[in-house]
Amino acid sequence: MPRDYDPKAALLSINTIKTLAMDAVQKANSGHPGTPMGLAEIAFEIWTGYLRYDPKDPHWAGRDRFVLSNGHASMLLYSMLHLAGFDLPMSELENFRQWDSKTPGHPESHITAGVETTTGPLGQGVGNAVGFALAAKLMEARFGEPFKDVHVYAIAGDGDLMEGVSGEASSLAGHLGLNNLVLFYDDNRITIEGETSLAYSEDAGKRYEAYGWFVQHIDGHDRGQIRAALERARAEKERPSFIVARTHIANGAPTAHDTAEAHGAPLGEEEIAATKKALGWDYPKFTVPDEVRALFAQRAGDNTKERQAWDARYASWRKENDARAKELDAFLAKAVPADLYEQLLKALPEKEDATRNISNAIQQTVAKLVPSLIGGSADLAPSTKTLIKGSAGVSRGDFTGRNLHFGIREHGMGAVANGMALFGGIIPYGATFLIFSDYMRPSVRLSALMEQQCIWIFTHDSVLLGEDGPTHQPVEQYFALRLIPNLVFVRPADALETAAAWALAMDRRHGPTAFALSRQKLPKIARDADFDPKSVLRGLYTVQEATGGKPDLILVASGSELHLATGARERLEKAGRKVRVVSAFSLEQFEKQDASYRESILPRGVKKVSIEAGRSEPWRAILGEDSLNLGIDRFGASAPDKVLAQKFGLTIDSVTETIQRWL
Template identity: 50%
Template sequence: MNFALAANTIRLLAVDGVQAANSGHPGMPMGTADFAAVLFVKHLKHCPANPAWPDRDRFVLSPGHGSMLLYSLLHLAGYDLTLADLQAFRQWGSRTAGHPEYAVTPGVETSTGPLGQGCGNAVGMALAEAMLAERFNRPEAQIVDHYTYGICSDGDLMEGVSHEAFALAGHLGLHKLILFYDNNHITIEGATNLAYSDDVRRRFEGYHWNVLEVDGHDCAALDQILTQARQETSRPTLIIGHTCIGQGSPNLAGQAATHGAPLGAAEVAATKKNLGFPPEQTFFIPDEVRALFNARRQALQTMFDEWTATFNQYRAAHPQQARAWDAAHLLQLPDKLEACLPKFDPAKPQATRNASHSVLQALAGSIPYLVGGSADLAPSTRTYMEGQGSIAPRAFQGRNLHFGVREHGMGAI
């Protein structure tokens, strides 16, 4: 597999998109293109023809300002995102906004932009996978078995919400969460050491994560380390990728100038020449890269078809569980839900938290997929669902989440 050619194609699609818009962030997509190419061409399980496949892997781009990376990947992978959409990057009414928007662009799993937010979202997705697997899997039918991958930046790790979310992920042992840390040592103001000198390895080891390191531009090493990360069975994995912002640019690579501004016409041409692409062509995709992604798409379609056959057998063998699955995924509510709720006498006042508790217990009994939690306040706010058990490390059958004193993380998860 020619990962390097795929990565350079992604780099230059991002460069052209930002240059055409005269606005955007080319540096991060250029620096993470190698990881993204290896992930999408070989490891990520998804189905562009069926973007809502329940058992797809999730990919979260937490530094959403690098959105041209994601849009380039989605276009090459075969989602309903055209080359014209890429050419309309950051234009009014386009499907390729400056930051990814869920439900606007096919294949975007969550809206990202505020740094750190995607970190919490990724933890929530990994937690949902673990909870669904424990509820619905059977020995003969593993209908829930997917990973959550993501990219996080130095800015994400500076945000407090990333600490809250990642600490909880390590505590719970969410081993199907794999994040790539784009360790390029550059922020928009200059070098990260202006304000940031964390020992990221020791920080995440303290969270009980599996921590790996790799040259972020060595595609063979990236392939190996992703395989290694998937072999972890008890801890989330952080891959510290040592990268160069603006990789491929002969004059601007490694500089803060690539973070949040177009490279400029002369440097765009020089970058294309440096990477062996025709300098005069824009949004150029080599036939070999098209063929590479097309072959992967066909393999993924086969995976989807096999899963669908397995799920149909599951539906026939476990009709009650299948109905619960449908209700949860379609967010079905019971008929006459209001009749299930308690009645209150206005003449007998009570604390709102007590009334809320009574309503919550009734809803918990009527909506089996309802889960919830609090930031270490359940005895006070009375948000605990009685008799429904708790989520705990490597135990995901319960319906009550204990977030600890992590309010921001709780919201993001």
Template identity: 50%
Template sequence: MTFAAALQGKTLDRDFETKAVNTIRMLAADAVQQANSGHPGMPMGMAQAAFVLWTRYLRYNPTNPHWPNRDRFVLSAGHGSMLLYALLYLTGYDLPLEELKNFRQWGSKTPGHPEYGHTPGVETTTGPLGQGFANGVGMALATHWLAQRFNRPGYNIVDHHIYAIVSDGDLMEGIASEAASLAGHLKLGRLIYLYDDNHITIDGSTEVAYTEDWAKRFEAYGWHVQKVDGLDGEAVAQAIEAAQADPRPSIIGCRTVIGYGSPNKAGTSKVHGEALGEDELKRTKENLGWPLEPRFYVPDDVLQFFRQAVPRGQELEAEHQALLEAYSREYPAEAAEYRQFMAGELPEGWQESIPPFPAGKAVATRNASGAVINALAKAIPNLIGGSADLAGSNKTTIDGSPFLAPGDYSGRNIHFGVREHGMAGILNGMALHGGVIPYGGTFLVFSDYARPSMRLAALMGIRVIYVMTHDSIGLGEDGPTHQPIEHLAALRAIPNMTVIRPADANETIYAWIAALQNTQGPTVLALTRQNLPVYDRAAEGLGEASGLLRGGYVFFEQAEDGLDLVLISTGSEVDIAYQAAKALAAEGVGVRVVSLPSWELFQKQEEAYRQQVLPPGVPRLAIEAATPFGWERWVGNDKSRGDIIGIDHFGASAPYQRIYQEFGLTPERLAERARQLLAQSQPSRA
């Protein structure tokens, strides 16, 4: 029996299939035992269902893991990573057996949980439960959008499915409920999840905390729901085919036994997150009729069978390439655009589509961002996004384009609903799928709800853009529940997360440029609700807004007799620093204002540039309407040489002008603190 025949749905010899499935089980058990760390139970229980999926339905090319029209496979139950690693090795991905032997060891390609960009064939980083579930929804959304844009009669160049293995833990996490609800609403077919319904979590039986009727819940979401014996390969196959034929998202409850084959631990939590132990591993192999030695035994005929995935995958990709070439002849413009989208490239001249904002009229940076989005949308056709039920406040809507609707995915606006975490996880999936550039909006304070997915976007290094408005106490009357204090610091603390807080409308233009150019990680745009001045930079002798691209730049300086003081600020407080600086300059103080909208971009600049902007030895005073935490990096720890004006408490409900005044975020207070700092650092001036 060939792999290609198996893909066509033909039945394998039952004994050979059992041997192939047990190969997966024992590779997982041996690897976890050798590492003395890991989760053997899920791979052993889901090996049969995974075997059916990978040998009969999943379309992939091990020699080109990034083939655009491949099916995506997401192991949302990422703790069972050895199931995926075993399949990747067996089917011929660049993951040799030696890597399985080094499971969870330093420098291996087989970390404890699957990591995107680290292991060939891993589509997304999973482990935090529910994340892969939401990522798959985002992948399906991108698939439907691209298919509607590019497919033509006889030319289904976007024609693939999103498959996942999900667990009890995934279904319990709130992010999965958020994503499932939206997927059902939008009728995102091409989405097929195999649910490992093994009734066991770390703490024991799922009955201790999880007793709802999951099937009815997903039926209520609008999903196609089936229940099968997950240890019966033919039942799983029939369920997958039924799911493929249904236009709705599908979930197949596979009733399995965690740790299948282990005489004493199968069906218990003991096999969830710890090695079987040498004695139990021996008994398991005896129970399954498996050779006790050598470890990591792979029968030759089983490996030969699995490795037929390589020529089969190359054939599938060649067929798609031939279809794309024919499509290119008939639809050359569309084909060129498709290739550009899938390559993640931006069109030539896209930056020229953004007109500058004229000086004079004050503009909130959220409004400026909305204008920039609409300008960019004309030049970048695959810029697509929305808001978590705050589109009118976040200014995320692309004018003239419809919102995605059930069965109609032609628009570029998405109603994510009040689902911040689900939105963030879906954005990750869209970015991972490729072909689209996703953005999503909410209030900065609600980054708390989205932060786990934002962290994973940073870990994976993917281009996702977060439009976070109402970025400070400047939002005013909604009060402390909605006023972010610690959120900038929390987001800046995430490695590989770029946070940008522009000072005016024209800095906002360059914030978007920086975000779109950042293909190696996500970007947060922190934007104001309140209006901010749009400066006539040439007339006032101010630095160019393009300085934002370097993270920080000299915004204003008056220091004919030498520089005495540097005021540093971000966002709406740059104008406060500017007004204070002009007052100080009138007193003869040599003063500079530095706009520092992005610490991360500034930190990436060469040291000579950073010292040019922030000269060593010159006292520094920072102001930001947020926690001072972290600003020591830029002003130092010596209070006689540097200080910070911020907010170390929660906000208040009042018009924002009054709040700024009450909290001391004013030009007058900044100027007074500057005088005190100068007196401390330069006693002769006192």
């Protein structure tokens, strides 16, 4: 059982959480004060009685995880981090929502120590929490003691539960029986537009019972009920726990109590003064009373003892498990062989094939060399070709495998994979068709924002997937993904470029990589004799140089269209042109190169043609107004791939003729 704190000090602590939220939002004249006020009691009980953390070592491997999925209530988290002793001084709370502060409008994990994940897009935090809990199970199954008894505590609001991503992730959590996950539902029945009854009338508890969760109902302002619910949740051994906490937004405010206005706007000086008076609060703004400091110092002492006990168990485990301890060190470091690319090049598949098949063959080598690689597909592994051979599937009660079955839940898959990456040690991958990257785009975007090493494997990457038709044929998705900052999008043309894609993804420690792989077979690309495979990693590189001097025409193509460029080059050179072929393996990698390299590949004053089976307009911005941009600026169609290639001009004959007419 947790420590029994002095009731007066506990109440004063809860009121401190409320007043810090009111003061910070009012000073910023922006923010959400009501929800932190309504959740103060729950946060207090979690942080002072159950959450295991060390503010001096925010990344301690044995810590519990806390996720505030309703990230608009960020002042709740910032207040707890400040009180708990993390590197978040009062000056940062006073600088809430301001430029370059550690207290942005929504919590950001790469900015603020103690923030486990970036939340704000509703529902994502629930998915991240599931990912944390799953990662803890995966790590415990591999290494035992260091990750035993790691719990995840999360809070979600009405908006989180209405967003579909939370349902997808919660369904998976129930299926896997993640009993180390405790999710509080802040049932305050208020959204921006008014009462939730405007659009929401389901019984969330019954829904989570159907998901396979252990469900409890409590008064979210009753500390005794909160603690009892947490005790029961901790004792539950088969299911994740869902605690429906009836709360009141802006709890304690005389007129803002239970109002939609308290959700997303400052309370105002008069209401704050009245609230503080009702709470018996007689301190200046941004004050933490000495009694509250003393209470959290007690909690710090308890956490120090817990950390010391964990350290002792960990030291004993390392002594008794020397080989596994070394494996754990490598796992946590996400160790990748320095010569991974060279090893992959030596093991390239010989036959012509679809890049999805080639990728799977290469993936097996990566998996042997990098145990941290764990992932799966949204029920599409037979099509995306992403199973790790020789490894079991992860299932309820057995987390030793490396193949995750996410079910038909792309949105949830992305959020769960992000949580796994954030947990540490795991390099997760998630796979689906490229067209369904739209379903998981918010998660992909957040992986880039949070600077997490996730691998997003998208297959069936063009209209040439064939008869499935325009609902499944991506045309705008290439540039939709390329527009996401810090995401590297790669579209390999053959086995060599697919190896480069894996090497690049495994080396990117501070950002995700997205693969676009073909369903159809692709021919091998003939490259010049002096070609250096490392040049592929620079994003754009010369595949075939012009014969007889400087080029007067440059053909730039990506993925399955690169062979069209090499085929057209041969014919154009016979007609007297000097043609260079450039592979657009990754535009993002190319942008990172120095200006001299970029100019050497795409020199100014030379006519250029882009060839890609997607939207053509963005290429004009890359290659210049006088370029020819061959692509598909409409939705696809249902027909065999060879017919589609003819109809959309994606043949060597058609490409060559179009270029000749343009010239």
